[in-house]
Amino acid sequence: xxSLLKYLPxxxxxxxxxxxxAVRYIVDGVxxxxxINLASSNFNLxxxxxxxxxxxxxxxxxxxxxxxxxVLIPGGLLMDSLHNKKRIVIVMITIVMLGYFLCSLSPVAGxxxxxxxxxxxxxxxxxxALYNIAWQSFFPGVVGTNLRNYVLTLRTRVSLIFAxxxxxxxxxxxxxxxxxxxxIIAHQAFFICAVFLFLLTALNxxxxxxxxxxxxxxxxxxxxxxxKTTVKSLLHNKQFLLFTxxxxxxxxxxxxxxxxxxxxxxxxxxxxxxxVGLVPxxxxxxxxxxLKFWSRKNERYGVVLPFxxxxxGLSLCPAFMIVAVSLPISLGPHLFILLHTLAHVxxxxxxxxxxxxxxxxTDNENRSFxxxxxxxxxxxxxxxxxxxxxxxxHFLGIDLNGFRNTFGIIFILRIIAAGxxxxxxxxxxxxxxx
Numbered sequence: 001x002x003s004l005l006k007y008l009p010x011x012x013x014x015x016x017x018x019x020x021x022a023v024r025y026i027v028d029g030v031x032x033x034x035x036i037n038l039a040s041s042n043f044n045l046x047x048x049x050x051x052x053x054x055x056x057x058x059x060x061x062x063x064x065x066x067x068x069x070x071v072l073i074p075g076g077l078l079m080d081s082l083h084n085k086k087r088i089v090i091v092m093i094t095i096v097m098l099g100y101f102l103c104s105l106s107p108v109a110g111x112x113x114x115x116x117x118x119x120x121x122x123x124x125x126x127x128x129a130l131y132n133i134a135w136q137s138f139f140p141g142v143v144g145t146n147l148r149n150y151v152l153t154l155r156t157r158v159s160l161i162f163a164x165x166x167x168x169x170x171x172x173x174x175x176x177x178x179x180x181x182x183x184i185i186a187h188q189a190f191f192i193c194a195v196f197l198f199l200l201t202a203l204n205x206x207x208x209x210x211x212x213x214x215x216x217x218x219x220x221x222x223x224x225x226x227x228k229t230t231v232k233s234l235l236h237n238k239q240f241l242l243f244t245x246x247x248x249x250x251x252x253x254x255x256x257x258x259x260x261x262x263x264x265x266x267x268x269x270x271x272x273x274x275x276v277g278l279v280p281x282x283x284x285x286x287x288x289x290x291l292k293f294w295s296r297k298n299e300r301y302g303v304v305l306p307f308x309x310x311x312x313g314l315s316l317c318p319a320f321m322i323v324a325v326s327l328p329i330s331l332g333p334h335l336f337i338l339l340h341t342l343a344h345v346x347x348x349x350x351x352x353x354x355x356x357x358x359x360x361x362t363d364n365e366n367r368s369f370x371x372x373x374x375x376x377x378x379x380x381x382x383x384x385x386x387x388x389x390x391x392x393x394h395f396l397g398i399d400l401n402g403f404r405n406t407f408g409i410i411f412i413l414r415i416i417a418a419g420x421x422x423x424x425x426x427x428x429x430x431x432x433x434x
Contacts, residue, residue, distance in 0.1 A: 026155045027204050028135065033159040035197035036128065037166035037280075038190050039100055042174070043121065044262045045273065046187040049180055050106060050114045058259045058387045063118050064125035065383030072376040073369070075130045092131035093202040097195045099124025104191035107184050129379065133371050153295040156352050160288040164281050171277020183273075234370055240361040246417075246424045247354070248377050250311055253413040255385035257318060260393055260406065268325045268400060269333045282341030287348035294349045303353040303360075304425045309346040310353070311421055315414035316343040318407040325400060 047060050078088070102120035109116035170190060177183050234240065265271045265279065297306045320343055324336035362370040389406065396402035 024204060024207065025135075025151060026158055028201060029155040029159040030162055031197050031201040031204060032131075034162040034166055035100075035194040035201070037163045038170065038197070039103070039124075039194040042170055042187055042190060044259075045174070045276070046103075046106075046184070047114060047117060048266075049184055049187070050117060052114050054259075054263065054390060056114055056118075057262070058390045059118055060121065061255075061258060061386040062383045064122040065379040067122045068126040068129045068379045069376045069383070071126050072129060072133070072372040072379065075133065075372060089131060089134040089205055090202050092127045092134060093198050093205065095127035096124055096131060097198045097202075099127060100191045100194045100198070104188040104195075107188065129375060133375060150295075152352055152356065153291060153298075156348065157288060157291050160284050160291065160348070164284040164288065167277040167280040167284075171274040171281075174273035174277075234373065237361065237370075240370060242424060242427075243357065243361045244374055244377060246420050247357075247374070248381060249420060250414075250417040251378050252381045252385050253410065253417045254314055255382050256389045256410045256413070257321075257386075257407065258382075258389070259386040260389045260403070261321065263390075263393075264321055264325060264403060264407075265333075265336075268403060269336055270329055271333045271336075275333050275337065278337050279340055282337055283344035283347065286341050286344050287351075290345050291348045291352070294346065294352065298349075298353065298356075303356040306346070306349045307353045307357065308418055308422045308425065310348075310350040311414065311418040313343050313346040314350070315411060315418060318411040318414065322404050322407050322411075325403065 043060055044057055047057055052060075099120055103117060103124065106113045106117035106120060173186050174183055177186055265276055269275075271279075294306055317340060320336065320339035323339065324332045326332075327335060358371060358374060389410070392409070393402055393406045396405045
């Protein structure tokens with residue numbers, strides 16, 4: 001890896017020499033993002049080809065997120081009790097590998113294949129959530145505050161490149177395969193590739209070394225009194241509570257249409273696998289091109305204010321879907337890909353800034369628990385809101401008018417979310433780097 005440094009910018013080369021742990025975080029991001037995108041870009045297509053109904057498609061989001069809620073808070077308490085979080089990260093990666101492998105075996109379950117897939121996917125998503133909490137807790141201890149924005153920007157930039165390649169590759173391969181059985185086999189191969197990439201992730205993470213400080217300390221025992229103290233401390237953190245409330249409402253409006261987007265692309269825009277793959281490709285490409293711009297805005301204005309523009313960009317997505325499905329079928333898919341791409345110009349600040357915002361409203365001692373509570377609430381939104389979106393669509397009429405009316409409501413809610421976030425920023429300008 002060191003031999004490749006000569007091809008990198010000077011600032012990155014210096015970072016690799018001074019703080020090699022930060023570079024390993026970037027490598028970790030590349031491998032994990034590649035694996036997750038390769039597998040997750042075809043969850044809904046795979047479920048559909050296993051015979052899933054509209055309701056079962058919504059369960060692809062619902063069941064994994066509900067189970068993740070059950071394990072996040074105990075997992076966060078466990079991580080806070082461990083001074084060395086390296087072991088739990090590797091354990092979670094191992095479980096992710098097992099989950100993806102089981103996903104690849106779903107077709108052999110016959111008439112129970114969709115349920116077998118949902119169970120395997122639930123295991124995988126829960127492990128990925130705990131893996132994210134673990135490395136996020138590990139990150140601040142090895143990367144200084146002055147380097148966080150730069151390291152996260154570089155990790156995001158490199159990860160976005162591979163996030164572009166995965167859905168494009170998936171779309172090209174699936175489009176070239178005519179038979180449904182062949183497409184299912186291709187889906188299975190994608191899951192196996194994800195297993196291999198996470199194996200490389202584990203090997204990379206094993207090379208992190210424990211700090212001398214943590215090596216000389218023993219793990220804390222979790223007691224009811226300590227849990228009570230931790231919860232009480234969290235409930236008195238007004239900045240965290242207000243931040244969580246505003247961020248949760250934003251995520252609820254964001255998650256509302258996740259299943260509906262797939263339904264719109266397949267049922268109303270009649271997009272094939274390649275076109276479906278172009279949607280995340282365009283969104284990722286435009287984020288990559290604008291990432292440096294938004295990173296500079298973070299350095300100038302802090303990480304909270306630019307986040308507002310990310311929410312506003314997402315607000316345009318439902319409006320653009322309404323426009324696309326209202327056009328002739330020969331034009332709608334192409335315009336949708338273009339408009340969806342433009343709406344993601346400011347979206348990279350959501351990925352880049354949310355984690356940094358959480359760091360500013362949480363303390364070091366109970367950070368894993370605080371992140372777990374936050375992630376648990378986001379999981380609740382991620383579980384319920386896609387189902388609620390499908391339910392609203394059915395209530396308003398399972399037709400084009402009902403579809404457009406549903407997206408109109410989502411558009412209004414996202415505008416409100418942007419306004420609430422901007423109000424929260426104005427009331428919390430005293431936060432560091434905000």
